[in-house]
Amino acid sequence: MRVLGHPNTILTDDEATFADLQTRIATTITLLSSPSLSSIPQSDLSSVAAKEIIMETPKMGNFRFESGQIYLSEYAIPNFHFHLTTAYCILRNLGVPLGAFDYLGGVFHRV
DSSP states (O other): OGGGTOOOOOOOOOOOSHHHHHHHHHHHHHHHTSHHHHTOOHHHHHHTTTSOEEEEETTTEEEEESOHHHIIIIIIHHHHHHHHHHHHHHHHHTTOOOOHHHHHGGGOOOO
16 A cells, blocks of 8 residues: 555556456456455554655656645545446446446345
């Protein structure tokens, strides 16, 4: 995890088939399930909330975030939602029967 100083895992963006995409998904799940990420103490996460974050990118240069909180709230979460929404729209456009409840998941609770 970039904000904790762990090495950044770089995956190439060269998938050309659905099998390649399935392999990338499996690789990502394995990385996220690794013991080094699943056992991060809360104190480590709390310590980066006010720490400056430098995001290094090979193509666009480096970007500075004043704090881990800003990195999370102004970059990481919006970036995730942008890609989630884009995938949702592409699937809908291709005729996949998705609706708001599929997108929003467990946000709504019937009463």
